[in-house]
Amino acid sequence: xxxxxxxxxxxxxxxxxxxxxxxxxxxxxxxxxxxxxxxxxxxxxxxxxxxxxxxxxxxxxxxxxxxxxxxxxxxxxxxxxxxxxxxxxxxxxxxxxxxxxxxxxxxxxxxxxxxxxxxxxxxxxxxxxxxxxxxxxxxxxxxxxxxxxxxxxxxxxxxxxxxxxxxxxxxxxxxxxxxxxxxxxxxxxxxxxxxxxxxxxxxxxxxxxxxxxxxxxxxxxxxxxxxxxxxxxxxxxxxxxxxxxxxxxxxxxxxxxxxxxxxxxxxxxxxxxxxxxxxxxxxxxxxxxxxxxxxxxxxxxxxxxxxxxxxxxxxxxxxxxxxxxxxxxxxxxxxxxxxxxxxxxxxxxxxxxxxxxxxxxxxxxxxxxxxxxxxxxxxxxxxxxxxxxxxxxxxxxxxxxxxxxxxxxxxxxxxxxxxxxxxxxxxxxxxxxxxxxxxxxxxxxxxxxxxxxxxxxxxxxxxxxxxxxxxxxxxxxxxxxxxxxxxxxxxxxxxxxxxxxxxxxxxxxxxxxxxxxxxxxxxxxxxxxxxxxxxxxxxxxxxxx
Numbered sequence: 001x002x003x004x005x006x007x008x009x010x011x012x013x014x015x016x017x018x019x020x021x022x023x024x025x026x027x028x029x030x031x032x033x034x035x036x037x038x039x040x041x042x043x044x045x046x047x048x049x050x051x052x053x054x055x056x057x058x059x060x061x062x063x064x065x066x067x068x069x070x071x072x073x074x075x076x077x078x079x080x081x082x083x084x085x086x087x088x089x090x091x092x093x094x095x096x097x098x099x100x101x102x103x104x105x106x107x108x109x110x111x112x113x114x115x116x117x118x119x120x121x122x123x124x125x126x127x128x129x130x131x132x133x134x135x136x137x138x139x140x141x142x143x144x145x146x147x148x149x150x151x152x153x154x155x156x157x158x159x160x161x162x163x164x165x166x167x168x169x170x171x172x173x174x175x176x177x178x179x180x181x182x183x184x185x186x187x188x189x190x191x192x193x194x195x196x197x198x199x200x201x202x203x204x205x206x207x208x209x210x211x212x213x214x215x216x217x218x219x220x221x222x223x224x225x226x227x228x229x230x231x232x233x234x235x236x237x238x239x240x241x242x243x244x245x246x247x248x249x250x251x252x253x254x255x256x257x258x259x260x261x262x263x264x265x266x267x268x269x270x271x272x273x274x275x276x277x278x279x280x281x282x283x284x285x286x287x288x289x290x291x292x293x294x295x296x297x298x299x300x301x302x303x304x305x306x307x308x309x310x311x312x313x314x315x316x317x318x319x320x321x322x323x324x325x326x327x328x329x330x331x332x333x334x335x336x337x338x339x340x341x342x343x344x345x346x347x348x349x350x351x352x353x354x355x356x357x358x359x360x361x362x363x364x365x366x367x368x369x370x371x372x373x374x375x376x377x378x379x380x381x382x383x384x385x386x387x388x389x390x391x392x393x394x395x396x397x398x399x400x401x402x403x404x405x406x407x408x409x410x411x412x413x414x415x416x417x418x419x420x421x422x423x424x425x426x427x428x429x430x431x432x433x434x435x436x437x438x439x440x441x442x443x444x445x446x447x448x449x450x451x452x453x454x455x456x457x458x459x460x461x462x463x464x465x466x467x468x469x470x471x472x473x474x475x476x477x478x479x480x481x482x483x484x485x486x487x488x489x490x491x492x493x494x495x496x497x498x499x500x501x502x503x504x505x506x507x508x509x510x511x512x513x514x515x516x517x518x519x520x521x522x523x524x525x526x527x528x529x530x531x532x533x534x535x536x537x538x539x540x541x542x543x544x545x
Contacts, residue, residue: 032173034300066088067089070083082122135148181197220256222259226261288414304533319363320538324538330375332456335543387468436448471497
């Protein structure tokens with residue numbers, strides 16, 4: 001992280017200069033905040049570079065013709081560093097060659113400014129290292145054609161001016177604004193991080209929000225539950241072996257999370273592989289309590305965590321976020337009651353509506369806690385009316401749950417808290433330091449904050465569906481003197497129902513596109529980060545229609 005008047009690194013990657021000319025915001029997200037996501041274009045580009053991406057140790061010798069690939073070189077004068085795809089020489093001068101995916105564009109210079117600036121910067125580095133370099137080539141793999149780029153004064157001035165602008169942006173720590181309705185955005189791999197149309201709409205600068213990234217992930221969590229089960233790596237697949245000898249294999253590329261319930265054995269090679277791939281390993285108690293996660297290196301966005309820590313100690317901003325979380329929770333609770341309780345008294349709905357109105361005017365977290373408690377009591381007093389089966393439920397209780405409904409709710413809350421924890425961690429937050437929930441050892445306070453508005457519409461909705469559809473029956477529960485727990489097969493039913501729900505698509509109430517709940521969690525986390533950075537004026541809780 002470089003922002004907030006910190007010194008920019010002595011050497012700026014030329015690749016980032018290319019990104020800055022293309023889109024300053026994209027460069028900031030990649031370079032300063034450390035975000036990167038692959039898409040079809042970036043994967044194809046990496047594939048096209050496979051021949052020139054091999055590191056070589058040869059020294060450039062200008063006195064004889066040569067062609068060398070993957071040449072690393074830097075310039076202290078310009079403050080630039082690069083790895084050039086190819087450097088060629090005719091014995092007198094050298095020429096950098098940069099590989100580009102796609103075809104030669106049908107424009108005047110046969111290349112866009114980002115690519116021309118990038119190859120010019122490589123030429124300047126070569127010059128500063130004592131080589132005669134007057135031009136470069138851009139090789140477009142789609143056309144199998146080279147485009148000659150001369151390093152004239154106009155291009156050099158453009159390159160140095162853009163380099164200066166890039167360093168200034170990094171020094172100030174102010175993220176450049178998103179592009180407005182730009183045709184560049186749909187093919188950008190970081191559009192789901194940037195949220196250009198969403199931010200513009202929340203700032204009143206745009207009306208239509210394009211669905212610029214997939215509505216759901218193709219990668220899915222893997223759940224392994226039960227004592228004696230083991231998980232290991234076998235080539236590019238993971239092997240799940242049950243204690244009865246049955247095996248199941250899943251390709252590593254299809255896994256977004258590995259969730260382990262109880263004492264499941266995991267091999268070190270698999271842990272190492274998942275960490276390198278950025279796949280979190282989540283640990284739950286046998287009863288479903290989420291208590292830990294293993295990951296690789298933490299997210300690079302230190303800037304976001306600094307803003308988060310500052311906001312936590314800012315009483316006004318901390319209360320602002322807390323009110324938004326509670327408002328979202330109560331609104332969604334009220335909506336769930338209206339949908340599933342056909343006999344709900346109007347007084348109950350009016351009471352919840354009045355409590356929502358009061359939340360806007362509270363000036364302390366203590367009063368807010370009281371209002372949330374009153375809303376929860378009103379909501380759960382009607383919860384059993386949403387259950388169309390013969391099951392006992394007299395109110396919310398936990399640790400251990402005393403009835404089947406509470407056992408299922410606790411299990412689902414554990415899964416949802418895991419989902420929020422991982423989402424926040426992947427965005428760059430510290431999941432343990434929240435705004436509404438007080439920090440406590442081992443308590444993921446921010447994950448619990450984000451979870452509030454989604455409890456009714458994900459966890460509680462799943463529980464109602466399971467009981468009303470009779471997917472869970474009396475024999476699916478274990479009754480003991482201290483509480484009620486789920487049978488192993490019943491846990492599979494709950495996990496399957498949860499995955500169906502969180503992957504179901506709904507129309508976003510603000511942006512009007514269809515997207516699954518798992519994506520919505522990420523959108524909310526990123527909107528939270530944009531509020532912390534000051535890009536938007538308030539955090540909008542997700543309230544289902």
